[in-house]
Amino acid sequence: MKNYELVLHRVEADLAAGRLRIGGRLPGERTLAEQLGISRPSVREAVRVLEAMGVVRTATGSGPEAGAVIVAEPVSPLTAVLRLHLATNHLPMGDVVQTRLLLESWSAREAAARELGAGELKVAEELLDRMDDAGLSPEEFHLLDAEFHVALSGLAGNVLIAAVMTSLRSAIHGYVLAAVPNLPDWEATAVGLRSEHRAILAAVRGGEPEHAAELVTAHIRGFYQAAQLTPFGGTQRGAAEAEDDDRADDEVK
Structure with a gap:
């Protein structure tokens, strides 16, 4: 399994278990990398895939709107x-x-x-x-x-x-x-x-x-x-x- 797929499986499991919901925010890039034992570039790759799939919407910066937010846009x-x-x-x-x-x-x-x-x-x-x-x-x-x-x-x-x-x-x-x-x-x-x-x-x-x-x-x-x-x-x-x-x-x- 590729490293970025670990993030996809983690997000899928969290959505299925109700730990993540529409409007919720993914953990930060560093946090996910440490929790899954993968590199931050692998996390970024996974987030890009999730965005292309219409599962998250991302915003750059450091304010309250920054990061990857769970959406439903299939x-x-x-x-x-x-x-x-x-x-x-x-x-x-x-x-x-x-x-x-x-x-x-x-x-x-x-x-x-x-x-x-x-x-x-x-x-x-x-x-x-x-x-x-x-x-x-x-x-x-x-x-x-x-x-x-x-x-x-x-x-x-x-x-x-x-x-x-x-x-x-x-x-x-x-x-x-x-x-x-x-x-x-x-x-x-x-x-x-x-x-x-x-x-x-x-x-x-x-x-x-x-x-x-x-x-x-x-x-x-x-x-x-x-x-x-x-x-x-x-x-x-x-x-x-x-x-x-x-x-x-x-x-x-």
Whole structure:
């Protein structure tokens, strides 16, 4: 085990045991180094890792605000990690789509089952109103589209699901925008997407869990079909050809 990992394990154990809480401060660099029998540079390395993970926030100096304070900010680190893995093709588009289907259908079902007030629906409604602007470019439209799906997932009331969806936002926007050139008629597609968004939100507002989940699933799948993409990353033509090949194999057998 590397020296800086000793600090990570110590912080994890202290958080689990309740010895450290959000807003609490890590022991000083010298104290941690002496307690764990490691060098101060190793402690500094660990604190940098914890900060990158969104577990602590640091401030330099010697005043009351100095040092490393425990925080809970998982969204930015998750977003950075997902973007890096997408850039290296470690997270295929098809996997992201399947994750969306799982998370968003569940979120829509849960949100519709809750008694949501008008204030809780306000953000999603405002995003849909902004998307009604016919002058929006595809990029502007899909930025708002991704924001809407994040807001919709947040209505389920699950903090972790909301954090994951927020982290996926850039990935969603990126591959959706990349699919736009495959659409035969962007204007017609935008009209359809607006209508589908309104229907999903209406089902959530109206307390229709299963209907809301079905609409979200159909909405996500429908876009990929229109863009000639399958949920698993290939083209619709390629999928059809594979199906024909399977039938031909069965006939031979």
